[in-house]
Amino acid sequence: MLRHDPRRLGVRRRLTVRAAVVVARLLAVQKPDRIRLVLRRLSRGARPASRAEAAAARRDTVTTSAFCSGPVGCLPRSIATVLLCRLAGSWPVWHAGVRRYPPFGAHAWVSVDGIPVDEPYPEDFHIPLLTVAVDDRPEPG
Numbered sequence: 001m002l003r004h005d006p007r008r009l010g011v012r013r014r015l016t017v018r019a020a021v022v023v024a025r026l027l028a029v030q031k032p033d034r035i036r037l038v039l040r041r042l043s044r045g046a047r048p049a050s051r052a053e054a055a056a057a058r059r060d061t062v063t064t065s066a067f068c069s070g071p072v073g074c075l076p077r078s079i080a081t082v083l084l085c086r087l088a089g090s091w092p093v094w095h096a097g098v099r100r101y102p103p104f105g106a107h108a109w110v111s112v113d114g115i116p117v118d119e120p121y122p123e124d125f126h127i128p129l130l131t132v133a134v135d136d137r138p139e140p141g
Contacts, residue, residue: 008063017064017084024079025067032096032130039082039094039132046091048134054092054110054117057084078108081117082132092117095128 009017027035049057061080062069068077075096082094092110099105107126109116115123 005063009060013060014064016087017060017080020080020083020087021061021065021068021076024076024083027079028075035079035096036130036132039079042083042086043091043132043134046086046089046134049085049090049092049110049112051112051115051117053085053088053090054081054112057081057088057092058110058118060084075108078110081110091134093134094130094132095126096130097126097128100125100127 027038030038058077058081061077061084065073065077065080067073068080078094078096082092085092092112093114094108094110096106096108099107107121109119109126111117116126
């Protein structure tokens, strides 16, 4: 069930979310290392997001963007979610990974305190391959 209904948000919030979705969709077509680099830089100086903050950002993203609310919109949805949180000074943990169980499938999501935020899958359904948290530091070398 799509939860897309932009009229639920005020004009200012809708414009902010749409801008975050545009940036997220542009970033989502980049190579994984580039995505991680950009997100690491953006996460600097943020405080950890609360579950409520991350859930609100995710909800506003799927409310505003039909693409992000669909089944193939997980990467831009997760990126837009962290971008919206960052605009408020916080950062949930961003993940991109694969299904733990067959058939193979990639997925991107955000979590708070190790628990995925508003995901329809069990906690251990995906294996994170890329993660960007507030305290991430670039690897040396």
